[in-house]
Amino acid sequence: MSKLKLSGVSKAYGATLALRRGDLEVMAGEVHVLMGSNGSGKSTLCKIIAGSVRPDAGRILIDDTPATITGPRSARAQGIGIFYQELSLAAHRSVEENICLAALPVRAGLFVDRVSLKERAARYIALFDGVSGEGFAADALVGNLRPDQRQLVEIMKALASEAPLLIFDEPTSALDRAQVERFFEILGNLKRRGRGIIFISHRMDEIKAIGDRVTIIRDGETITTLNLDETDAATVIRLMVGGAGDMPASQSSVPAAVDIAAESALTVRNLSGAGFRDVSFEVGRGEILGFGGLHGQGQSALLRAIFGAGAITSGEIRIGSERFDASSPRDAIRRGLAYVSGDRSRDGVISGRPIIENVSPIHYLRDRLMIASPSRLRDRVLPALQSMHTKFASLFDPISALSGGNQQKVIIARWLIDRPDVLLLDDPTKGIDLSAKADLFTLIRQLAAEGLGILLYSSEDAELLGNANRILVFNGGSVSRELTGAERTRYNLYQAAYEAA
Amino acid sequence: MAEIATGPMSRRVGSIRRLLERYPFLPALGIVAALFLLNGFFSPASLSYRALTGLLSTYMALILLSIAQTYVVYAGDIDLSVGSILSLVNVTIIVLMERWGGGAGAVLLSLALGLLLGLACGLVNGLVVAALRLQAIVATFATSIFFTGLALYILPVAGTPAPTLFWRTYGGRLFGLPFVFYILAVLLVLLFMLARTRLAAQLLAVGDDRQAAYQTGLPVVSVRIRGYLLCGLFAALAAFCITGDTASGDPLVGGKMTLYSVAAVVLGGSALAGGWGTVVGSLLGALTIGLINSLVFFMGTPSEWQNFMQGLAILLVLMAGVLAGRRARP
Numbered sequence: 001m002s003k004l005k006l007s008g009v010s011k012a013y014g015a016t017l018a019l020r021r022g023d024l025e026v027m028a029g030e031v032h033v034l035m036g037s038n039g040s041g042k043s044t045l046c047k048i049i050a051g052s053v054r055p056d057a058g059r060i061l062i063d064d065t066p067a068t069i070t071g072p073r074s075a076r077a078q079g080i081g082i083f084y085q086e087l088s089l090a091a092h093r094s095v096e097e098n099i100c101l102a103a104l105p106v107r108a109g110l111f112v113d114r115v116s117l118k119e120r121a122a123r124y125i126a127l128f129d130g131v132s133g134e135g136f137a138a139d140a141l142v143g144n145l146r147p148d149q150r151q152l153v154e155i156m157k158a159l160a161s162e163a164p165l166l167i168f169d170e171p172t173s174a175l176d177r178a179q180v181e182r183f184f185e186i187l188g189n190l191k192r193r194g195r196g197i198i199f200i201s202h203r204m205d206e207i208k209a210i211g212d213r214v215t216i217i218r219d220g221e222t223i224t225t226l227n228l229d230e231t232d233a234a235t236v237i238r239l240m241v242g243g244a245g246d247m248p249a250s251q252s253s254v255p256a257a258v259d260i261a262a263e264s265a266l267t268v269r270n271l272s273g274a275g276f277r278d279v280s281f282e283v284g285r286g287e288i289l290g291f292g293g294l295h296g297q298g299q300s301a302l303l304r305a306i307f308g309a310g311a312i313t314s315g316e317i318r319i320g321s322e323r324f325d326a327s328s329p330r331d332a333i334r335r336g337l338a339y340v341s342g343d344r345s346r347d348g349v350i351s352g353r354p355i356i357e358n359v360s361p362i363h364y365l366r367d368r369l370m371i372a373s374p375s376r377l378r379d380r381v382l383p384a385l386q387s388m389h390t391k392f393a394s395l396f397d398p399i400s401a402l403s404g405g406n407q408q409k410v411i412i413a414r415w416l417i418d419r420p421d422v423l424l425l426d427d428p429t430k431g432i433d434l435s436a437k438a439d440l441f442t443l444i445r446q447l448a449a450e451g452l453g454i455l456l457y458s459s460e461d462a463e464l465l466g467n468a469n470r471i472l473v474f475n476g477g478s479v480s481r482e483l484t485g486a487e488r489t490r491y492n493l494y495q496a497a498y499e500a501a
Numbered sequence: 502m503a504e505i506a507t508g509p510m511s512r513r514v515g516s517i518r519r520l521l522e523r524y525p526f527l528p529a530l531g532i533v534a535a536l537f538l539l540n541g542f543f544s545p546a547s548l549s550y551r552a553l554t555g556l557l558s559t560y561m562a563l564i565l566l567s568i569a570q571t572y573v574v575y576a577g578d579i580d581l582s583v584g585s586i587l588s589l590v591n592v593t594i595i596v597l598m599e600r601w602g603g604g605a606g607a608v609l610l611s612l613a614l615g616l617l618l619g620l621a622c623g624l625v626n627g628l629v630v631a632a633l634r635l636q637a638i639v640a641t642f643a644t645s646i647f648f649t650g651l652a653l654y655i656l657p658v659a660g661t662p663a664p665t666l667f668w669r670t671y672g673g674r675l676f677g678l679p680f681v682f683y684i685l686a687v688l689l690v691l692l693f694m695l696a697r698t699r700l701a702a703q704l705l706a707v708g709d710d711r712q713a714a715y716q717t718g719l720p721v722v723s724v725r726i727r728g729y730l731l732c733g734l735f736a737a738l739a740a741f742c743i744t745g746d747t748a749s750g751d752p753l754v755g756g757k758m759t760l761y762s763v764a765a766v767v768l769g770g771s772a773l774a775g776g777w778g779t780v781v782g783s784l785l786g787a788l789t790i791g792l793i794n795s796l797v798f799f800m801g802t803p804s805e806w807q808n809f810m811q812g813l814a815i816l817l818v819l820m821a822g823v824l825a826g827r828r829a830r831p
Contacts, residue, residue, distance in 0.1 A: 052716045072718040088716040090709035092777045093702075101706055102718045104699050111697045141522060157717075 001028045002064055003165050003196030004049065004080075009058030010220075011044050014404065018044040020220035022058065026165065026196040031187060033207050033228070034200045036217035037240055037461065037494070042200050043085060045217070046169045049198070050082040051075030062165075076102060081161030085169040085200075087154045091143030096121035098142050099156045124156035127186055131178045148174040155183060166190065167198040172206060173296075184210050202294050204233045204498055216240055237498065241490045263320070265453025266422045268306070271315030275301030276477045278315075283422070283453040288444065290468025291457035293497045298477035299457040300341075303424045306455075307339040308332040319421065333365055338420035340412055342430030348411040349399055356381055356395040359414045366418040384413040388443050405436025412440070423447060425456045429463060441467055461493050473497055521825075525770040526782030528825035532768075532818055533785050536792035544799040558672060558681040560791035562587070562743035566758055567765035567783040568692070569735030574766050575701070576728045577708035577775025578630055578637040582645035583736045583762055584755030586622040589648045590615045590740035592656035595663055595750030603664030616737045622648060623733020627726030645759070652752035659751035663744055671745025684742070692780050695731075704728050708775025764815060765790055768822055789818055 002025055009022040019041040026032045034042045047053035049060070051069040060067050062078055069075045075082075089098050097104075099121040105113040118138065125138055136149050145153065151174045158166060168187075172180050187197060187210055201207055207214065208228065215225040216239045223239055265285045270278050276298035283289040291299040304310040306317060308326030317324045319335060326332035329339070341347035350358050359381045360372070378395060385392070390409040392402060399407055408428065415423070425444070429437045445467060448454050458464050464471050471483040473496035481496040521527060541548040566583050573580045594611040601607035626644055630637045673680055695701055703724045707714045715721045743754060763773075765786030771778025793814045802810050 050716070072716050073720065076718045082716075084713075084716055088710075088713040090706045090713060090776065092709050093706060097702065097706075101702075101714075104702060106699050110699065111694070112699050112702055114697075 002026070002061070003028050005059075005061040005064075006045070006049070007059050007061075009045065009048055009055045009060070011041075011048060011053060011055050017220055019048070019055075021222060022048070022217070022220075023222040024198075024215055025225070026198055028164075028194045028196050029191055030212040031191055031197045031199050031210050033211035033214040034198060034217060035207070035214055035236060035240060040217045040240075041220040042217055043169055044220075046082065046167050046198065046200070049075070049165075050080055050084075050167060076161060076163065079164040080167070081158045081163030081165070082167040083154050083158040083169055083171045085173075087150060089142045089150060089153055089157070092141060094139045094141060095125070095136070095145075095153055095156075096138040098153055099124055099160050101157070102161060120160065121156075124160050127156070127159070128152055128179070128182055131176075131182050148176060148179060151175055152179065159186070164194075165196045165198070169200045170202070171199075172201055172203070180206065202498055204236075208233075218242060237491070237494050241494055264318075265320070266306075266455070267318040269316050269318075271302070271305070271312060271317065273301065273305045273310060273312040273315075275310070276305070276474075278478055280315075281472060281479070283455060285451045285453055286448050287470070288448050288454045288456055288468050290464040290471040291455065291474060292461065292464050292471045292483075292493050293474035293480070295459050297474040297497075299474050300426050301477075303339065303426045303455060303457060306332075307337055307424055309339075330365065333362060333420075336421035337424065338362075338415040338422070339424040340408075340415070340426065340428045342427035344404070344407055344411060347426075349407055351400060352398055354396045355385075355392055355399055355402070355410055358399045358410050359384060359417070362414045363417045380417050381413070384416040385410065387416065388413060389439050403432075403436075405432035405439075408432050409436065409439065412443070419450075419452070421452065423452050423454045425454065425458075427457055427459050429458065429460070437463075461490055464488075464493070465490065524779075525777070526779045526785055527770075528822050529769045529782050529785040529789065531825070532821060533788050533792065536789060536796060540792060540796050540799060543796065543801075547795060547799055554679045554681060556788075556791055556795065557685065558679070558742075558746055560787055561681055561684060562739045562746060563758060563761055563765065563790065564784050564787040565688070565735050565739035565742060566755075566762040567769070567787040568688075568780050569732040569739060570762040570766050571769075571771060571778060571780045571783040572701075572704060572731040572735070573637075573725075573728045574763075574771055574773060575704040575708050575775060575778060576725050577711060578725060578728065579641065579763065579773070580626060580729065580732050581638060581641040581759055581763075582622070582626060582648055583732065583739075584757065584759035585645040585648035585652065586619055586733055586736040587740045587743060587755035587758065588752050589622065589652040589655070590618050590737045591744050591754055592652045592661075592750040592752050593618055594740070594744060595661050596655055598664050598667065599661055603666060605666065608664060608667050612741060615740060616734065619733040619735075619737025619740070620730055621733070622736070623730040624726070626733070627729030630729065631722045631725035649752065649756070656750050656752050659749065659753070661750045663748045663750070668745050668748035671742070688784075692784075696780065700724070700727055700731070705776055705778075708777075710776070761790055762787075764819075768815075768818060770822060790815065793818065 004024070004026045006022055006024045009019060010017070011019040022041060022045045024045065034045065036042050044053060048055045049069070051072045051074055060069060067078055069078065090101065093101070096118055100117050105116040105120065107113040121138055125132070132152055133146065133149055136145065136152070142150060142153055151171065155171055158168065172183065175183065191197060199211060211228045213225055214228050214236060216223045216236065218240055263285045264282050267282045269280050271280070272278055279302055281289065293299065301310055305312050306326070308328045308331055324335060326335065326337070345351065350361070356374070356377065360377055363380065364372070381395065388409045390406055390413065392406065399410060402410065429440060441463065444454060444456070456464065456468055465488055471488055471493065472479045473481045473483065473493065475497065483492055483496070537548065546552060566587060569583050570580060594615040597611040597614060598607055601611065626641055629635055629640045629644060671680055675683060703719055706719060707721055707724050711721060747754065766778070766783045767773060767786070768789050769779065769782025769784070769786030771782055793811055797807050797810045797814065
């Protein structure tokens with residue numbers, strides 16, 4: 001019996017198509033695995049089912065009857081429970097309150113029924129007895145727990161919905177072996193009781209252990225659904241990559257060898273910090289070093305730490321031959337580092353201010369500029385913007401008048417007035433259109449040719465393959481593999497990224 | 502060796518932390534106690550029964566207003582119109598009581614209408630902030646001007662007196678005890694019950710992380726609106742106390758109290774970002790402000806320096822509270 005059926009579901013955010021055509025059918029009593037690379041649309045699909053994202057088009061059937069899901073409440077009412085990858089917990093509330101938060105038991109229609117709340121929460125807490133770790137208690141505040149314990153709370157919260165259809169979006173990323181095993185026992189029980197379960201994970205071994213069928217999504221489109229016991233890991237990866245995974249066409253076109261011996265721009269030795277550990281590499285002047293791997297494996301944390309915006313616990317960084325310990329981004333900028341984040345609204349754009357003000361802050365800092373005359377500033381700002389074909393009507397228009405791609409060009413332009421030595425790119429093309437991407441990478445390659453050392457983290461493998469001279473694949477906070485020369489293929493990138501951590 | 506030494510030490514720090522987690526208002530309580538002692542040191546008479554009754558009846562309005570503010574702060578919102586709601590309710594009940602003759606029936610009916618008016622103001626704020634999604638700080642600033650305008654229309658100049666029955670009751674005694682003590686007792690019971698409601702838990706969850714609360718399936722908009730309703734209700738109650746205390750109507754009486762109420766919430770250990778706090782803390786925070794004002798007076802500060810000293814003292818207390826409370830928050 002079909003618990004849930006989606007056909008032709010799509011969702012666009014502005015110009016970005018997060019999900020082009022999502023098809024999925026989940027049966028009662030099965031664990032249905034969703035697989036796809038970063039940004040392929042898995043999480044969007046799950047959020048559509050859970051009601052926190054509204055689809056633009058498509059049909060949803062629950063128990064073979066057409067359904068409209070208007071929001072998370074409506075999804076719950078229709079029997080859907082979800083584990084959110086980014087968690088949906090209240091940090092200042094206790095474990096038991098979080099578990100029952102969606103439907104707090106009430107006495108006299110008004111008061112929280114503490115007794116039955118405790119009882120209900122205790123049932124789900126008991127499921128993980130013995131593996132939940134030190135300090136895990138019903139009345140502990142969630143904010144005081146370790147990441148793996150928080151993930152357990154989110155699992156318990158999803159289980160407490162007692163929904164016939166449960167979605168788990170990467171529920172095991174922070175869990176240890178014993179916790180995962182316990183969780184899989186629980187899932188097995190639910191399966192036997194006829195629940196439908198959607199499961200997302202990047203660990204091949206887990207998927208084999210728990211999954212019945214797998215649906216593969218690539219570039220926002222459902223490719224196919226397979227029985228897991230009739231297929232193998234290589235087939236699945238090949239399907240995720242696209243038919244021609246190891247054909248020459250998907251190989252890197254960029255020359256592998258850059259004359260590093262000449263001079264190194266940035267050297268990192270055994271660097272550890274929050275989110276990454278023991279990372280070493282060297283990037284030469286004129287080289288583009290790519291960071292690959294699944295999302296959130298330490299790439300962004302490392303780049304931010306190098307830029308002085310994140311904590312470093314041990315190891316050393318050298319710029320050229322000089323030791324460098326950035327205590328703050330301000331310091332890093334003075335020493336010739338530049339950082340561009342894909343999260344423009346948080347890390348880049350000065351919202352509501354004119355374009356010219358968005359281009360000039362780094363110039364103010366590096367030139368110790370006190371008073372700026374608009375006309376002199378314009379002479380410096382315009383060439384930087386034009387070098388990237390930025391489209392704008394007037395320098396004094398607010399930056400919000402521009403498209404995402406053009407906004408990102410403005411952000412990059414601010415680093416071009418006074419040339420940095422090292423450029424840190426943290427998934428810089430997130431959410432921007434194809435022509436802007438092309439302009440950006442033309443510029444990036446040109447900057448490399450002019451002698452900058454460039455670190456490029458991208459969640460899109462095509463960007464890495466198309467631009468990086470070497471690629472470091474990250475897994476669980478450290479570099480698991482370095483791809484050089486002819487090894488730089490889509491297939492190898494995937495394989496390195498999906499190896500069990 | 503070092504590890505053995507740090508063991509019990511860290512456990513002690515841990516237990517202080519747990520205590521603060523459970524009762525986040527403890528630092529505020531300590532500060533109130535210290536201020537009482539200081540007041541007593543400078544003027545023993547300030548700790549007399551009479552003086553304490555006076556302190557309570559003067560600051561009961563601010564206490565209630567701070568509690569009103571706390572409920573919206575719980576949800577990560579803010580209400581800069583509480584003072585104006587207080588003024589509006591104050592002049593409305595004064596005018597109604599006067600028009601209806603000032604008898605017991607007139608007073609009770611006016612109070613009932615005053616409560617409804619407070620709720621209506623809360624509803625307006627809630628709709629503007631939660632349903633229309635305007636920035637709470639600016640939207641409630643705008644509604645505060647709007648409410649003040651209404652208050653000025655109802656009573657253009659301060660001065661209409663309250664019926665004798667009303668202020669005599671507020672400032673008087675019942676079965677030998679000052680009336681404000683009954684108010685305080687009823688208030689404490691009410692706060693105790695409100696703290697156990699589902700709404701309080703939902704407000705805090707919404708304030709903790711609005712997106713997470715939405716994804717959990719909480720009715721975020723309705724919860725926030727109900728927070729503003731509660732706020733309007735308590736602002737109306739605060740208006741009753743100010744009316745009892747001043748025994749007259751004044752369309753601008755609450756203006757200055759708004760930011761005091763915000764300060765009291767923070768002094769009481771609540772997080773302005775939402776998700777963390779207690780109403781008892783705000784009660785103590787309001788008392789702190791009252792005690793600082795009387796301390797500055799009892800220390801014999803020249804009148805031209807009193808504002809300066811009050812500001813300085815509030816800053817000091819805020820620092821002390823932050824230092825003590827910082828450990829508690831996860």
